[in-house]
Amino acid sequence: MENFLRKAKEASRVISTLSPKIKNQILLAMADSLEKNFQDILSANAKDMTVGRKDGLMQSLLDRLFLDENRIKSMSKGIREIASLKEPVGRVLEGWINKDNLKIEKVSIPIGVIGVIYESRPNVTSDTAALCFKSGNVCILKGGKEAKHSNEAIAKILEQVLKEHDLPMEAIMLLPDYSREGVSKLIKMDKYVDLIIPRGGEALIKYISSNSTVPVIKHDKGLCHTYIDKDADFDKAVNISVNAKVQRPGVCNAMETLLVDKEIYKEILPLLKERFDEHGTKLRGCSECCEVIDIKKATEKDFDTEYLDNILSIKVVDGLDEAIEHIQKYSSNHSESIITQNYTVAEEFLNRVDSSCVYVNASTRFTDGGEFGFGAEVGISTSKLHSRGPMGINDLTTYKYKIYGNGQIRE
Amino acid sequence: MENFLRKAKEASRVISTLSPKIKNQILLAMADSLEKNFQDILSANAKDMTVGRKDGLMQSLLDRLFLDENRIKSMSKGIREIASLKEPVGRVLEGWINKDNLKIEKVSIPIGVIGVIYESRPNVTSDTAALCFKSGNVCILKGGKEAKHSNEAIAKILEQVLKEHDLPMEAIMLLPDYSREGVSKLIKMDKYVDLIIPRGGEALIKYISSNSTVPVIKHDKGLCHTYIDKDADFDKAVNISVNAKVQRPGVCNAMETLLVDKEIYKEILPLLKERFDEHGTKLRGCSECCEVIDIKKATEKDFDTEYLDNILSIKVVDGLDEAIEHIQKYSSNHSESIITQNYTVAEEFLNRVDSSCVYVNASTRFTDGGEFGFGAEVGISTSKLHSRGPMGINDLTTYKYKIYGNGQIRE
Numbered sequence: 001m002e003n004f005l006r007k008a009k010e011a012s013r014v015i016s017t018l019s020p021k022i023k024n025q026i027l028l029a030m031a032d033s034l035e036k037n038f039q040d041i042l043s044a045n046a047k048d049m050t051v052g053r054k055d056g057l058m059q060s061l062l063d064r065l066f067l068d069e070n071r072i073k074s075m076s077k078g079i080r081e082i083a084s085l086k087e088p089v090g091r092v093l094e095g096w097i098n099k100d101n102l103k104i105e106k107v108s109i110p111i112g113v114i115g116v117i118y119e120s121r122p123n124v125t126s127d128t129a130a131l132c133f134k135s136g137n138v139c140i141l142k143g144g145k146e147a148k149h150s151n152e153a154i155a156k157i158l159e160q161v162l163k164e165h166d167l168p169m170e171a172i173m174l175l176p177d178y179s180r181e182g183v184s185k186l187i188k189m190d191k192y193v194d195l196i197i198p199r200g201g202e203a204l205i206k207y208i209s210s211n212s213t214v215p216v217i218k219h220d221k222g223l224c225h226t227y228i229d230k231d232a233d234f235d236k237a238v239n240i241s242v243n244a245k246v247q248r249p250g251v252c253n254a255m256e257t258l259l260v261d262k263e264i265y266k267e268i269l270p271l272l273k274e275r276f277d278e279h280g281t282k283l284r285g286c287s288e289c290c291e292v293i294d295i296k297k298a299t300e301k302d303f304d305t306e307y308l309d310n311i312l313s314i315k316v317v318d319g320l321d322e323a324i325e326h327i328q329k330y331s332s333n334h335s336e337s338i339i340t341q342n343y344t345v346a347e348e349f350l351n352r353v354d355s356s357c358v359y360v361n362a363s364t365r366f367t368d369g370g371e372f373g374f375g376a377e378v379g380i381s382t383s384k385l386h387s388r389g390p391m392g393i394n395d396l397t398t399y400k401y402k403i404y405g406n407g408q409i410r411e
Numbered sequence: 412m413e414n415f416l417r418k419a420k421e422a423s424r425v426i427s428t429l430s431p432k433i434k435n436q437i438l439l440a441m442a443d444s445l446e447k448n449f450q451d452i453l454s455a456n457a458k459d460m461t462v463g464r465k466d467g468l469m470q471s472l473l474d475r476l477f478l479d480e481n482r483i484k485s486m487s488k489g490i491r492e493i494a495s496l497k498e499p500v501g502r503v504l505e506g507w508i509n510k511d512n513l514k515i516e517k518v519s520i521p522i523g524v525i526g527v528i529y530e531s532r533p534n535v536t537s538d539t540a541a542l543c544f545k546s547g548n549v550c551i552l553k554g555g556k557e558a559k560h561s562n563e564a565i566a567k568i569l570e571q572v573l574k575e576h577d578l579p580m581e582a583i584m585l586l587p588d589y590s591r592e593g594v595s596k597l598i599k600m601d602k603y604v605d606l607i608i609p610r611g612g613e614a615l616i617k618y619i620s621s622n623s624t625v626p627v628i629k630h631d632k633g634l635c636h637t638y639i640d641k642d643a644d645f646d647k648a649v650n651i652s653v654n655a656k657v658q659r660p661g662v663c664n665a666m667e668t669l670l671v672d673k674e675i676y677k678e679i680l681p682l683l684k685e686r687f688d689e690h691g692t693k694l695r696g697c698s699e700c701c702e703v704i705d706i707k708k709a710t711e712k713d714f715d716t717e718y719l720d721n722i723l724s725i726k727v728v729d730g731l732d733e734a735i736e737h738i739q740k741y742s743s744n745h746s747e748s749i750i751t752q753n754y755t756v757a758e759e760f761l762n763r764v765d766s767s768c769v770y771v772n773a774s775t776r777f778t779d780g781g782e783f784g785f786g787a788e789v790g791i792s793t794s795k796l797h798s799r800g801p802m803g804i805n806d807l808t809t810y811k812y813k814i815y816g817n818g819q820i821r822e
Contacts, residue, residue: 013739017762098784102773109765111795190620194795209601213621215796236818243820328424350813351428354520362513362816371821372812373509384522384605385626386797389812401783401800402761405773407647409654410782 001185004176005140005192008113011168012138016110020087022165027083027130030161031076034126037157038072044153045122052146060250064121065147075126075154078376082130085375088393089136103404108397110136112194115175115186116378117142117208119200122150129158129172131378135396140193142175142183187212197391199379217387219379221306222252222334224364227323227349229340230263236361237339238271243363244337246279249310252380253335253367256306257313259323262288265316269293272314281310288316303330320345324352331355333382335364335389356381356389412596415587416551416603419524422579423549427521431498433576438494438541441572442487445537448568449483455564456533463557475532476558486537486565489787493541496786499804500547514815519808521547523605526586526597527789528553528619530611533561540569540583542789546807551604553586553594598623608802610790628798630790632717633663633745635775638734638760640751641674647772648750649682654774655748657690660721663791664746664778667717668724670734673699676727680704683725692721699727714741731756735763742766744793746775746800767793767800 034041045067052062094106114137118124125143132139143151151174159169175182187196190213198208199219209216226244228237244255260268265288273293276283284298295314302313303326317323327336337359338349346360357367367389369377374392381387387395445452456478463473505517525548529535536554543550554562562585570580586593598607601624609619610630620627637655639648655666671679676699684704687694694700695709706725713724714737728734738747748770749760757771768778778800780788785803792798798806 013763016765096784098777098782100777100782102777104783112765210624215626215794217796233818239818239820247821352424354427354523354811357812357814359814360816362814362819363821365821366509366511366513366814366816366819371509371511372515373507383626384809385628388810398795399799400765401768403768403770403773403777405771405777407644407650408773408777409650410658410774410776 001177001182002189002192004170004173005113005186005189007168007170008138008140008173009192011170012110012112014168015133015138015171016089016112016136018136023134023136024083026161026165026167027079027134029165030126030130030158031079031083033157033161034072034076034079034154038069040157041067041072041150041153042069044149047149048147055146057146061146065150067122067150071123075123078123078127079130082127082134082376082393085134085393088134088397091394091397093399100408101406102408105402105404106399107402108394108399111396111398113138113140113192114396115140115142115193115196115214117183117196117198117200117204119144122147122154125151125154126158127376128378129155131376131393131396133172135393137396138171140173140175140186142178142186145178148178183208184211187214190214197378215386217381217383217391220334220382221332222254222367222380222382223257223304223306223330223332224253224255224335225257225259225327225331226255226337226339226364227259227317227320227327228261228264228268229320229338229342229345230261231342231345232264232268232339233341233361234268234271237268238275240337240339240361240363241272242275242279244365245276245312246281246310247363247365250308251365252306253364254308255312255337255364257303257315257326257330259315259317259326261323262316262318265289266292269314276312279310281312283312283314285314286316289314306332320348324349327353327355333384334380335359335367337362337364412588412593413600413603415581415584416524416597416600418579418581419549419551419584420603422581423521423523425579426544426549426582427500427523427547429547434545434547435494437572437576437578438490438545440576441537441541441569442490442494444568444572445483445487445490445565449480451568452478452483452561452564453480455560458560459558466557468557472557476561478533478561482534486534489534489538490541493538493545493787493804496545496804499545499808502805502808504810511819512817513819516813516815517810518813519805519810522807522809524549524551524603525807526551526553526604526607526625528594528607528609528611528615530555533558533565536562536565537569538787539789540566542787542804542807544583546804548807549582551584551586551597553589553597556589559589594619595622598625601625608789626797628792628794628802631793632743633665633778633791633793634668634715634717634741634743635664635666635746636668636670636738636742637666637748637750637775638670638728638731638738639672639675639679640731640749640753640756641672642753642756643672643675643679643750644752644772645679645682648679649686651748651750651772651774652683653686653690655776656687656723657692657721658774658776661719663717664775665719666723666748666775668714668726668737668741670726670728670737672734673727673729676700677703680725687723690721692723694723694725696725697727700725717743731759735760738764738766744795745791746770746778748773748775767791
C-alpha cells in the first residue's frame with residue numbers, strides 16, 4: 001500500500017502542473033475511449049450483476065449498478081462536460097502589494113492526492129476521476145464492492161489513456177485493497193494522501209472521521225428542514241414543501257422534516273395533506289398535527305431520521321426561535337429552507353441557521369452542483385471547513401501564496 | 412467537560428450574530444480593562460515566575476513568560492488593533508444568479524467553537540481571544556502550564572467584560588482541565604468543537620492530528636528553504652539569505668537550509684560565509700560545500716532539522732530540479748524562496764513548490780500576518796486545507812450559501 005501511495009504522490013507532481021489544454025485533450029480522449037470500449041465495460045458489469053443477483057442485492061441497488069450502452073454514453077458526456085469547464089487551477093483569488101512592496105498573490109492550486117470512498121453507481125468512478133484530473137489532483141477511488149468489476153474496467157480504460165499520453169497511470173487508480181482494511185490503511189497515510197472524501201453510509205463516515213489522520217471532508221446524510229413561517233405565501237409553501245419531499249425522495253437534498261408555525265398550522269396542514277396524499281407521501285406528525293389531520297404520530301426518533309423515502313415528519317413550532325432550535329438540534333448541516341414573505345424573518349433565518357445551504361422561498365432540492373451552475377460535483381459536503389455544500393472542481397483546489405520580491409529583507 | 416463544551420456551543424450561537432459595532436465596543440472595553448487591572452495580572456504572573464524558577468525553566472522561556480506593565484499595555488494595543496480591522500463576517504465572497512433565477516450568495520460566517528492549544532507567552536491568550544471574538548467565534552484556550560496563573564488572570568478580566576455586556580462568559584474560556592488528558596478529551600468532542608488549532612511542539616501536533624475527531628489546522632514547524640539559482644543577483648542572494656537566517660533565528664519563518672546551484676557555489680559560498688561569520692552563524696554543509704569553505708559537515712539529519720537557532724545547513728544542488736526535489740522531501744510546507752533573475756526559472760519554482768508561501772527574491776521572514784497586512788494572526792498554518800500560511804481573522808471564518816428564491820421548485 002505504501003509503495004502504491006508513494007507513486008500516487010509522485011504522479012501528483014506531474015498532474016498538478018499540466019496545462020489546461022493537455023488536461024482537456026486527455027479528458028476528451030477518455031470520453032471517446034469509454035465509448036469505443038463499451039463492450040469491455042458491459043461484460044465486466046454483467047459479472048457484477050450476476051454476483052449481485054446471487055448475493056440477493058435489492059432491486060434498487062441492482063438498478064443503480066446496471067450499465068448499458070446509453071449509460072456509458074452518458075458517462076462520456078459527463079466527462080466532456082467536465083472538460084469544457086473553466087480551468088480551476090491558477091485562479092488568482094486575491095492579490096495585493098504589502099508595505100514593503102512585495103506583490104502577494106493568493107493562487108488556487110490542486111490539493112494533491114485525494115481518496116474518494118463511495119458506493120454502488122459505476123458512473124461515479126468516471127465522474128470523480130474526471131473532476132479530480134481536471135483540477136490537477138490524483139485520485140484514489142474506492143467504490144462499492146458490488147461494482148468492483150465495472151469500476152476496474154472503467155479505471156483500466158482511463159489509465160490506458162494516461163499511458164498513451166505518457167502520463168503516470170497512478171494519477172487515476174482504484175484502491176488496490178478493496179476491503180475495510182484497505183480503507184483503514186488509506187486513511188492513516190497522511191504522508192501521501194492530502195484529503196479523504198467519504199460518501200455514503202453514516203457508519204462508514206463516522207468510522208473514517210474517527211480514525212483518519214488525513215483531513216476529511218464528509219459527504220454525510222442530508223436531514224433537511226423546511227420551515228413554513230406564519231407570513232408564508234400558502235401556495236408557495238405547499239408547492240415548495242411537496243417538491244422538496246416528493247420530487248426525488250431518495251436523495252440527500254430532499255426534505256425530511258417540515259416545521260410549521262403554530263399561528264397557521266390549522267389552516268395549512270389540511271392543504272398540505274391533500275397535496276401530499278396525491279403523491280402517496282406517508283406523513284408523521286407531532287400531537288398538534290394529529291389534532292388537525294389524521295396522520296401517524298411522530299416519535300422523537302422520526303425527527304432524527306433521514307428517511308430517503310417518501311415519508312415526512314411534521315412538527316408545529318412556536319415561531320422562528322423554536323424552528324431554529326429544532327434545526328440546530330437535528331439538522332445535518334446540509335440544506336434548510338424558510339417559506340415567508342416577511343423580510344426580517346427571512347434574513348434572520350438566513351443569518352442564524354448555519355447549514356451549508358440556507359434558502360428562502362425555494363426547494364432544498366436545488367442543493368446540487370448542476371443546479372448551482374458548477375457543471376458537475378464530487379458530492380455535497382456537510383463538513384464545516386474548506387468546502388461546504390455542492391463541491392465542484394474549484395472546491396477540489398486549495399491555494400498558496402506566491403510572493404514576488406526584488407531583494408526585500410525584513411528589518 | 413461535556414457540559415462545559417455544550418455551553419461553549421450555545422455561546423457561539425450568540426457571539427456569531429453580534430453586530431460589528433458591539434464586538435468592537437467590547438474589544439475596546441477588554442483592552443481598557445486589561446490596563447486597568449494590570450496589578451491582578453502582574454501578581455498572577457509573579458506566581459508563574461516563582462514556580463518557573465523553582466522548576467528550573469530555561470531563561471529564554473522565563474523571558475517569554477515574564478510580564479510587566481509595558482507588556483500588558485502592548486497586549487491592550489494588540490486588542491485595539493484587532494478591533495480596528497475590517498469586519499470578517501458577512502463578506503459576500505461570490506454571488507450569482509442560477510438558471511432558475513435563484514440568487515446564490517456565498518457569505519463568510521464564523522467557524523463556531525475553536526480550541527487553540529499553544530505554549531508559554533501569555534500575550535497569545537489575549538491576542539487569540541480577541542481574534543476569535545472579532546471573527547464571531549467562541550474560543551477554548553489551552554496555554555502552557557507554566558503560564559497558568561497569568562492566563563487565568565487575563566481570561567478572568569476578559570470574561571468579566573463579556574459579563575458586563577450581558578454576553579455569555581463561555582465565549583472566551585480556558586480549558587478547565589489543563590492536563591494532557593484535558594486535551595485528549597477536547598479533541599474528541601466533534602459534537603461541540605468545530606476546529607482545533609495546535610501551535611507548538613511536533614510531538615503535541617502529531618498526537619493531536621492522529622487522535623482528533625475534530626478538524627485540525629496545524630501550526631507546525633517551519634523547515635524553510637532558500638535556493639540560490641545560477642542566475643541569482645549575488646548581492647540580493649547574500650542579503651536575503653543572511654536576513655532569512657539571522658534576523659530572528661528562533662522563529663518558524665527563519666530559513667533552516669540554503670540550497671546553492673552547483674554552477675555558482677564556488678563563487679558564492681565564500682561571500683556567504685564571510686557575511687554569516689559576522690553574525691556568528693554556525694554553518695554545516697554537504698561535501699561539495701566543505702571543499703570550498705571550512706565548515707562542519709552536514710548529516711542527513713541536519714537537513715531534516717528545524718534548528719530554531721543560528722545554525723544553517725547548506726547543500727549544493729544540480730539546478731532547479733534537484734532543489735525542488737530536496738524541498739519536496741524535507742520541507743514542512745511553510746515558506747521557501749528562490750533567488751534568481753531568470754523569469755522562467757522563477758515562475759517554475761513558484762508553480763512547482765507547493766508550500767504555503769513561495770517567494771522570489773525575498774526573505775522567508777515575511778511569512779507573518781503583520782507583514783502580509785492581516786493586522787494580526789492566530790499563527791502560521793502548515794496544513795494544506797482550509798487555511799494556509801499566516802491565519803488572520805478572515806481565515807477564522809468559513810462560509811455558507813444563502814439562496815434567495817421566489818417560489819422556485821425543481822423540475
